[in-house]
Amino acid sequence: MTIGFITSEYPHANLKRSAGLGSSIKNLSKGLVSKGVKVVVFAVFQNKDKTFEDDGITIISMARKGHRFLGWYFERKHIEKRVKEEIKAHHIDVLEAPDWTGITAFMNFNVPLIIRLHGSDAYFCKLENRKQKWKHFMFEKNALNKADFIISVSDFAANVTRDIFKLKQEIITIYNGVNVTTFKPKSELIVKGRLLYFGTIVRKKGVLELAEIFNGLVDKKPDVSLVLIGKDAMDVFKKTSTLSLFNIKLNAEAKQRVEHINEVAYSEINSYIASAEIIVLPSFAEAFPMTWLEALAMEKPLVTSNIGWAKELMINNKTGYTIDPKNHNDYTNAILDLLNDETKQKIFGSNGRKHIIDNFSTEIVLEKNMDLFNQIMQQKSEA
CATH class of the missing domain: 3.40.50.2000 (Glycogen Phosphorylase B;)
Structure with missing residues (x-):
């Protein structure tokens, strides 16, 4: 099985700064590799084109092209074309992307696409009680409507997102996980106060x-x-x-x-x-x-x-x-x-x-993700 992740964030020195979204994708990717799953990460909107390996994960950095006219559309079509090429080259079975600003809006793939709800722009605008740009709402809604499966990292995010976009699809909650070996108590002296x-x-x-x-x-x-x-x-x-x-x-x-x-x-x-x-x-x-x-x-x-x-x-x-x-x-x-x-x-x-x-340990969360990916693969083979 080969899983592809499309993301604007991924923690690596060769890429732009990443936050919690990138960390959660990296944790899952490393866990999948440990189970014998091949992982390809498409790091989009980066500063340069570069392909490299990181902990057994193939990273494909894709530079933003900076189209002068309808850049939001042509940038996505550029990403779509490259990802389709790599789907064939790496025999990718399933794609996943986050909901933030609808990266996969207006894209069509011949493999199942999962959108994982880490928090869309619309979601955060709702929680902050501020107005969202119309185009961002359109991108996110289009991406969600095109998804074959929707996963959320919490029930709360699932329910708020469903209400915002009037979604009818089933949303499966699989929480983020953390590596309890990497993050464990340390004997360092605590600074009082x-x-x-x-x-x-x-x-x-x-x-x-x-x-x-x-x-x-x-x-x-x-x-x-x-x-x-x-x-x-x-x-x-x-x-x-x-x-x-x-x-x-x-x-x-x-x-x-x-x-x-x-x-x-x-x-x-x-x-x-x-x-x-x-x-x-x-x-x-x-x-x-x-x-x-x-x-x-x-x-x-x-x-x-x-x-x-x-x-x-x-x-x-x-x-x-x-x-x-x-x-x-x-x-x-x-x-x-x-x-x-x-x-x-x-x-x-x-x-x-x-x-x-x-x-919420990596092992527990990884098994839930593996079960879902295997279910998707089974449905794919029966189609």
Whole structure:
């Protein structure tokens, strides 16, 4: 069996920066290879054309051509043509693509196409209560309607997406998984009072609320510190740096206790997770976040938001606390409660790792994906 993934994100030094979407595809791809499945990744909208191998996975980097007229259409037709060539060359049996901006809109393939819901532009616009560009909605709807199968990384994302696009197709939920060997507890010394946020510095992930929360925390526990790891992003409403908006919200004392690290290698992130006492992820918009999975797998207590997907991943008062990020006082007090109770930190951390191992480890998630791919292959052979 050979599976092809079409994606604009994939973590590798030869490609553009990748986030959680790329990490989830890489985790699945490596798992499939370990089961004897061949994997071809089409990394689209890149800076250069290049084909190379990575951990037994064939990566085909495709440069954006930059068509001057109807670029959105001709770019997709260029991708379609190249993918069709590689389907023949590599004997690809099944294709998969994410829902984000409808990469596969207006494409037609002679092998089954899966769209996996990691969170479309329409989905995030809905959660952020902002207007989506009409063309992006059209691309995403077209891609979803052309899909032979739709998978979602959470029930919440499936239900919201179904409502937005009025979908009639069945949507199968298969959660994202995490490698519990790569992400495991480390013996590194924990920095007392250190909080860690990691992810893009962007409004939808609750970083502006985190500034207010941290102000209240510093007032009550002056020795607390906060490390932010992630690239700054342009704020969708203020049209300026989100990090600058975050810093404006900090009071003078809190500013002295915050460190921002623009970027670290994916292979190094677990060292930063290990050094933190508590992980704070007050996001308003996720599908099923890899950051949460990784932190839980490393036995870290989390204080997160309590929205939709959170209830499928976190167990409130067992793996951490789930709280409305807009309720700054309650969020601050939840962090303070954990900072003042090392025993509870250890209990929550242990519960979190067990929860991941039992439900979201790569092995468990991989088997569910393998079952689906085998089912698709069976239907294909009977057609």
